[in-house]
Amino acid sequence: MRQAFPTKGKASPGLLWELEDAMKLDSRVPPGPLAEKWDRCKLEMKLVNPANKRKYHVIVVGTGLAGGSCAASLAELGYQVSTYCFQDSPRRAHSIAAQGGINAAKNYRNDGDSVDRLFIDTLKGGDYRAREGNVYRLAQMSVNIIDQCVAQGVPFAREYGGQLDNRSFGGAQVSRTFYCRGQTGQQLLLGAYASLNRQVALGNVKSHTRHEMLDLVVVNGVAKGIIVRNLVTGAIERHSADAVVLATGGYGPVFYLSTNAVGCNVSATYRAYRRGALFANPCYTQIHPTCIPVNGDFQSKLTLMSESLRNDGRIWVPKSKGDKRNPASIPEGERDYYLERKYPSFGNLAPRDIASRAAKEACDEGKGVGELGRGVYLDFADAIARLGKKTIQERYGNLFDMYAHITGEDPYQVPMRIYPAVHYCMGGLWVDYHLMSNIPGLFVLGEANFSDHGANRLGASALMQGLSDGYFVAPYTITNYLAGVKAGSNKTDGPEFVQAERDVSQKLERLQNVKGKVAAQTFHRELGKLVWEYCGMARNDAGLKKVLGLIYDLRLRFWKEVSVPRTGTGMNQALEYAGRVADFIDFAEVLCLDALTREESCGGHFREEYQDEGEAKRDDARFSFASAWNYTGEGNKPELVKEPLDYEFVKRSVRSYK
Amino acid sequence: MKYTLKIWRQKDSAAKGAFETHTVDGIVPDMSFLEMMDVLNDRLIAEGKDPIAFDHDCREGICGSCSMMIDGKAHGPTRGTTCQTYMRNFKDGKTIVVEPWRARAFPVLCDLVVDRSSFDRIQQAGGYVSVNTGGAPDGNSVPVGKVKADLAMDAAQCIGCGACVAACPNASAMLFVAAKVGHLALLPQGETEGKERVRNMVAKMDAEGFGNCSNNYECEAVCPKEISADFIALMNRDYLIANAFPKPL
Numbered sequence: 001m002r003q004a005f006p007t008k009g010k011a012s013p014g015l016l017w018e019l020e021d022a023m024k025l026d027s028r029v030p031p032g033p034l035a036e037k038w039d040r041c042k043l044e045m046k047l048v049n050p051a052n053k054r055k056y057h058v059i060v061v062g063t064g065l066a067g068g069s070c071a072a073s074l075a076e077l078g079y080q081v082s083t084y085c086f087q088d089s090p091r092r093a094h095s096i097a098a099q100g101g102i103n104a105a106k107n108y109r110n111d112g113d114s115v116d117r118l119f120i121d122t123l124k125g126g127d128y129r130a131r132e133g134n135v136y137r138l139a140q141m142s143v144n145i146i147d148q149c150v151a152q153g154v155p156f157a158r159e160y161g162g163q164l165d166n167r168s169f170g171g172a173q174v175s176r177t178f179y180c181r182g183q184t185g186q187q188l189l190l191g192a193y194a195s196l197n198r199q200v201a202l203g204n205v206k207s208h209t210r211h212e213m214l215d216l217v218v219v220n221g222v223a224k225g226i227i228v229r230n231l232v233t234g235a236i237e238r239h240s241a242d243a244v245v246l247a248t249g250g251y252g253p254v255f256y257l258s259t260n261a262v263g264c265n266v267s268a269t270y271r272a273y274r275r276g277a278l279f280a281n282p283c284y285t286q287i288h289p290t291c292i293p294v295n296g297d298f299q300s301k302l303t304l305m306s307e308s309l310r311n312d313g314r315i316w317v318p319k320s321k322g323d324k325r326n327p328a329s330i331p332e333g334e335r336d337y338y339l340e341r342k343y344p345s346f347g348n349l350a351p352r353d354i355a356s357r358a359a360k361e362a363c364d365e366g367k368g369v370g371e372l373g374r375g376v377y378l379d380f381a382d383a384i385a386r387l388g389k390k391t392i393q394e395r396y397g398n399l400f401d402m403y404a405h406i407t408g409e410d411p412y413q414v415p416m417r418i419y420p421a422v423h424y425c426m427g428g429l430w431v432d433y434h435l436m437s438n439i440p441g442l443f444v445l446g447e448a449n450f451s452d453h454g455a456n457r458l459g460a461s462a463l464m465q466g467l468s469d470g471y472f473v474a475p476y477t478i479t480n481y482l483a484g485v486k487a488g489s490n491k492t493d494g495p496e497f498v499q500a501e502r503d504v505s506q507k508l509e510r511l512q513n514v515k516g517k518v519a520a521q522t523f524h525r526e527l528g529k530l531v532w533e534y535c536g537m538a539r540n541d542a543g544l545k546k547v548l549g550l551i552y553d554l555r556l557r558f559w560k561e562v563s564v565p566r567t568g569t570g571m572n573q574a575l576e577y578a579g580r581v582a583d584f585i586d587f588a589e590v591l592c593l594d595a596l597t598r599e600e601s602c603g604g605h606f607r608e609e610y611q612d613e614g615e616a617k618r619d620d621a622r623f624s625f626a627s628a629w630n631y632t633g634e635g636n637k638p639e640l641v642k643e644p645l646d647y648e649f650v651k652r653s654v655r656s657y658k
Numbered sequence: 659m660k661y662t663l664k665i666w667r668q669k670d671s672a673a674k675g676a677f678e679t680h681t682v683d684g685i686v687p688d689m690s691f692l693e694m695m696d697v698l699n700d701r702l703i704a705e706g707k708d709p710i711a712f713d714h715d716c717r718e719g720i721c722g723s724c725s726m727m728i729d730g731k732a733h734g735p736t737r738g739t740t741c742q743t744y745m746r747n748f749k750d751g752k753t754i755v756v757e758p759w760r761a762r763a764f765p766v767l768c769d770l771v772v773d774r775s776s777f778d779r780i781q782q783a784g785g786y787v788s789v790n791t792g793g794a795p796d797g798n799s800v801p802v803g804k805v806k807a808d809l810a811m812d813a814a815q816c817i818g819c820g821a822c823v824a825a826c827p828n829a830s831a832m833l834f835v836a837a838k839v840g841h842l843a844l845l846p847q848g849e850t851e852g853k854e855r856v857r858n859m860v861a862k863m864d865a866e867g868f869g870n871c872s873n874n875y876e877c878e879a880v881c882p883k884e885i886s887a888d889f890i891a892l893m894n895r896d897y898l899i900a901n902a903f904p905k906p907l
Contacts, residue, residue: 073791088713089778091818092721108798144794151794153787153847155811162801178797180811186720187814194786201782209775232767261716296686300693301717402719405742471791519703521696566708570670571768573711574703 025278025628025643028432029133034119034649038137041433042476046483053078055487058478059226059241060084061213061268064093065185065463066446067247068192069470070478075199077475079482082239083196083205084228086212086263086576091193094249094261095466098185099306099399101169101177102463104142109166113174115139120650121172122461125351126426126454127603127618128652129284129626131645133433134451138461141468146178148471152191156180168311168349169459177460182306182398188463192470211237212576214504216244216272216442219496223442224489227497227504231576234569236505238492242485243441243478246272247470250425250447252285254584254591255536256528258422259291259304265580266587269429269448273590277437278628278641280430280450282587283595286457286604287537288423289355292406293375297525302421303406305378306399307459310348312383312392313416315339315355317376321366327377327415338362346657353456353604353616354657356420360537361614363419370417379415420537424462426453426604427594430628430643434477435469438628441485443478445469450626455603511578516561520578523558527585530554535592540608544596548589555585590629590638597640598623620652659685659750663698665710666757671765671773677755687746691734692717692724694745711769717741719882722817725824726770727757732821732880739819739882759820761829763867774820776866777834783862784855785838787847800846813840815883822877828869833877835863836893837885843896853900860897 030041048056056079060071063085075081085093105118119139123130146164150156157165157179166175180187199205210231217225217240225240251266252258273279290310292303316335323330338358340347350358359376362368369375384392389412393400400411407417428450435443435451446466453461491497534547558581566572600623601607601616610617625642632639660683668675682698689697692714699709715723719742728734734743748754756770764772802810816837823831839856842848848855871890878887 069791076790087715087721087723088774089722089818091778091781092715092723094716094721096817097716097718097720106797144792146797147794148791150797150800151787151789151847153810153842153845155807155814155841155845156797157811158802158804158807160804162803163798180814183720183815186817187811190814194781195789195791197778197782198786198788200778207778209778259718261721263715295688298686298689298693298697300690300696303718402742405736405738406744408746475791515706517704517706519700521700563703563706565703565706571711571771574699574709 023630023641025430025438025641026432027131027643028434029131030433034132034136037133038140045476045480048479048483050078052487054080056080056482057082057241057488057490058243058245059239060245060247061226062093062247062249062448063090063193063196064095064247064249064446065189065192065466066448066470067245068093068189068196069467070245070247070445070474071205072192072195072199073471073475074478075204077479081199081205082208082241084208084211084213084226086210086231088209090196090207090209091190093189094264095189095463096186097261098463099182099304100308101167101179101184101460102145102188103169103172103176103460104146104178104464105139105176106143106146108164109175111174113176115143117174118142118176122452122458123454123650124655125458126456127616127655128454128620128647129281129602129645130452130454132647132649137473138452138465138468141472142464144472145464145467149188149191152194154180154187154191167308169308172349172458179308182308182396185463188467192467213248213268214271214579215500216275216277217496217500218275218439219494222440225492225497227500229504232571234572236501238497238501240490240492240497242482242487242489243443245443245445245474245478246429246448247445248448250428251584251587252422252425254527254588255422255532256525257294257299257302257532259288259302262301265583267580267583269444270583270587272429272437272442273629274631275439276631277439277442278430278630279427279590280626280628281427281455281594282591282629283535283598283605284426284455284603285422286352286424286426287356287420289352289359289420290378290418291421292403293370293372293417293419295371303402304421304423305403305416305418307352309378309396309399312387312395313348313378313380314382315348315376315378317362317367317369323367327369327379336362336367343657350657351456351458353606356537357606357614359420375417375419377415378418380411381415384412422532424457426450426455426457430626434480435474436477436481441481443474445474455605508575508579511562511575511582512564514559514562514564516563518561518563520562520564520574520581523554523562524581524584527551527554527581527588531588531591535595538606538608539595541596544592548592548596551585551588551592558582558585593638594627594629597627616655618654659687659745661685661694661748661751662753664753664755665770667710667769668766669768671767675766685745687744689745690717690741691726691728691743691745692741711771713771714741720817722819725759725772725819725821727759727824729755732759732824733882737882737884742882759824761823761868763829763831764820764823774818776868777818777820777831779866780831780835780859780862781838784851784858785842787842788851802845806844810841810844813837813844813885813889816885817883819882821880821882823868825876825880826869827874827876828872830871830877831863831868832871832890832893833881833885833887835859836889839893839896840889843892852896853904856893856896856900
């Protein structure tokens with residue numbers, strides 16, 4: 001095993017955080033009271049004359065909630081927009097799979113909710129590792145999102161009187177979550193997709209489907225275009241624009257098994273990182289507590305069971321180790337409802353990171369259920385007795401059906417078995433308050449950026465962030481940026497475009513020329529096992545150092561043994577996939593390095609050395625900053641750039657849910 | 659478990675396709691159909707042969723990418739998408755025939771991958787409410803009764819996979835179009851443009867080369883989201899009214 005990133009006599013990775021910052025990051029959060037920041041920012045931003053807007057061209061990569069809503073909104077303003085997605089339709093972006101709901105501080109329930117409370121919940125939920133200004137704006141925008149989506153015809157759940165229905169969701173004590181059965185993400189995405197379609201019909205958006213972004217083109221330090229591969233013809237194409245928006249989602253499948261779509265990948269953001277965009281907080285990954293447990297090596301993905309199930313389901317394991325009895329025959333006194341016991345005020349609704357770790361602990365103690373012993377019960381017997389089967393069916397019918405379909409068990413009769421799985425990536429490309437990366441002209445939206453969730457994301461807030469970014473923030477901030485740029489400098493024959501295209505082609509050729517005998521999926525599966533084991537729900541110094549070496553070895557093997565059979569033009573899914581796996585391997589090093597460097601526990605990042613009897617121990621004195629990683633060349637250790645996090649308005653406390 | 663697979667291979671849309679036979683071994687009952695395909699593809703790749711191209715993404719039945727005709731049935735023997743079809747439903751040793759969706763409006767791009775962009779174009783013809791971002795009134799300002807909202811949601815669940823077209827003897831897209839028309843017609847937000855929407859979307863459906871409904875109900879039988887053919891009736895009614903009385907009544 002070789003050491004990753006040969007240190008060349010420099011400091012060991014464990015001391016990296018002490019290195020001097022080479023770069024200063026300006027978050028551009030406006031001064032003044034929290035509630036006035038965004039209004040003030042909007043007022044100070046420049047505008048583009050309506051007649052000039054059509055001269056500007058904006059590229060939007062990714063058509064999920066963030067990308068789709070941003071592209072539609074920009075086109076409505078009058079800009080020329082081009083969208084790109086690797087799927088065969090914009091409607092298939094992975095936002096579609098979000099089940100539970102979307103938060104908004106409407107206070108329709110009169111239960112004490114407010115923008116301020118949503119702000120504080122989100123900030124606390126993120127373990128005080130997000131910017132105050134960004135999070136406050138998110139809470140403000142939440143209210144507008146619901147109104148916008150209702151106007152588009154999103155069929156939210158209603159009460160008999162015709163009013164919008166709400167439910168409470170993991171990590172919140174108020175009912176502020178709006179939902180469309182168990183398919184909220186689908187309905188919100190179809191709303192954005194419909195708005196996008198309207199603009200396509202009007203000729204303001206050109207939609208490129210089955211196109212994958214393979215590089216960012218930076219001209220004189222400014223983002224000016226992208227290189228894409230047409231996945232049908234195999235052609236490499238250059239596309240230029242006055243601004244580039246990346247809304248390409250998260251990097252969950254670096255763990256191989258996750259609740260993400262199998263096509264989700266890090267390539268667009270990773271390649272932007274290689275062109276100079278900073279990658280922030282990659283180690284903040286969210287493990288979702290309620291997924292169907294793994295049941296074999298062949299498995300290609302894990303299925304999430306919506307967190308909303310925790311509203312009515314009770315989580316438990318047998319009190320004694322290795323109890324293999326039928327759950328129904330285990331008496332009440334021999335069950336450990338461990339979340340209710342440990343966190344009496346939040347109980348089964350404890351935040352995701354906490355609920356996940358508690359499940360892991362129970363299974364580590366040998367109390368896990370199911371064949372592989374990696375599962376806990378989520379039991380609806382009490383709720384069915386209290387509310388009746390019909391009510392439970394109305395609330396969760398499709399989820400129960402899905403569970404029964406996958407496992408062959410009836411959750412109305414026997415408790416569900418669940419186990420945590422990788423679900424969401426809080427980390428992403430670094431952006432300022434304008435959602436612009438450190439490369440001018442490159443905007444990053446939704447899960448692809450790092451901005452609003454800190455070290456952990458609360459339930460029902462990903463949809464909120466994607467749509468806030470796309471509908472209500474980026475259209476303003478991109479306008480402000482374009483106002484300072486000369487329109488229509490859209491040439492694709494400059495040296496930077498030529499070079500970027502050549503780099504892409506060479507990398508693809510290199511993959512095809514390995515001519516090994518192993519499918520990329522095999523390497524992906526191996527990578528996933530490594531990252532999950534050493535950088536999953538719990539991490540430690542020795543393990544992270546070890547895994548960096550193991551990833552290095554895996555990369556060497558990948559480039560010697562991978563097989564990408566088909567050559568020539570045309571559709572080549574093996575080539576697409578191998579390219580993504582190659583990027584995942586490279587990116588995994590940045591992820592693990594970030595986890596190694598952050599010598600504290602916070603949110604989804606749990607370092608075993610830093611805990612208080614199982615509770616995460618944050619270190620605000622040393623780690624109150626966002627870690628932004630700067631690419632320094634092939635095989636070199638990336639450089640750490642810190643953005644200090646100042647808390648002007650909120651007093652940070654130990655995050656307690658007891 | 660062991661299976662013989664007869665799979666449609668076609669290099670591109672211009673090529674003439676043909677069936678190719680493969681065998682897979684070591685399949686376990688809990689594998690999904692796509693995971694079984696992964697096993698085959700990994701082996702083909704290791705042997706330096708072209709893997710079989712197929713569309714797939716979320717693998718949890720919601721994105722609508724996967725689209726295999728398995729033994730002549732869209733998405734296979736059980737209700738749900740191809741990705742949610744499990745090998746426990748196939749008898750060990752069986753021969754399974756796998757084809758792409760067959761419809762003039764869905765040309766084959768490669769092996770089992772078809773071009774469904776006609777669906778996007780139908781949506782572009784009117785599957786939206788003409789509302790810009792910003793300035794929307796409070797979400798509770800217009801009440802929507804629960805019964806109607808639930809019915810709208812029943813229709814809105816369509817995942818756009820195209821199984822309805824593949825199963826229909828006329829390759830009709832009526833269920834797909836009716837799902838969107840019905841979803842929006844049932845809500846006050848969508849009512850305003852209702853007549854224009856139904857006319858434009860139906861016209862686009864015809865222009866794209868989809869056939870008409872002839873009451874076979876095959877679409878309803880294979881729809882992974884169990885969308886009811888009643889929505890086709892609703893659409894036909896709206897279409898009739900929209901053409902008979904183009905102006906507001």
